[in-house]
Amino acid sequence: MKKEETLEKEIPVEETVEETTEEKVEEVSQEEILEEKVKNLEEENAKLADQMLRQRADLENYRKRLVREKEDAVLFANTRLIEDLLQFLDNLERAIVAAKNGGSVEALSEGVEMIRVQLLSSLEKNWGLETIDPKGADFNPDEHEACMATVDPELKTETVLDVLQKGYKLHSRVIRPAKVRIGKPE
Secondary structure, rough: HHHHHHHHHHHHHHHHHHHHHHHHHHHHHHHHHHHHHHHHHHOOOOOOOHHHHHHHHHHHHHHHHHHHHHHHHHHHOOHHHHHEEEEEHHHHHHHHHHHHHHOOOHHHHHHHHHHHHHHHHHHHHHOOEEOOOOOOEEEOOOOOEEEHHHHHEOOOOOEEEEEEEEEEOOOOEEEEEEEEEEOOOO
């Protein structure tokens, strides 16, 4: 009977071993699953960190490009204006050559006057320049700078009598007031 008891005892031991092995297998597979999850999360974290670094670099490059483009825009903002003015510079050089080659004073004077009119017309048409030439108008301190004043009993308001230097507006903003001599009522 002792042998039978031993056999009976062995059976439970085998069952316990099988159960323990199954538990170990279950624990191992749980560990493998967790390790796999950790590995996946680490890979995803690395990808996200890489994406963040790339986006940060892209943003920094974009910022640098905007700064560079703004600097270029400021540096070359007047290119069109300068291109327009070059034709007048060429005309002035032609007038100088003509004067040196014995051209008449009247022809030179006419040529320079034509260049002045052409330049002013181009600046008005292409660039929004307006001339302030207020002779005979009421004095306006926003557009005129009084350099001299004369008392005139015939005047009812302060009036511009003479323009000493023309003024200019750029797109309706005064960039240089006209220097004038005004007449004041008594």
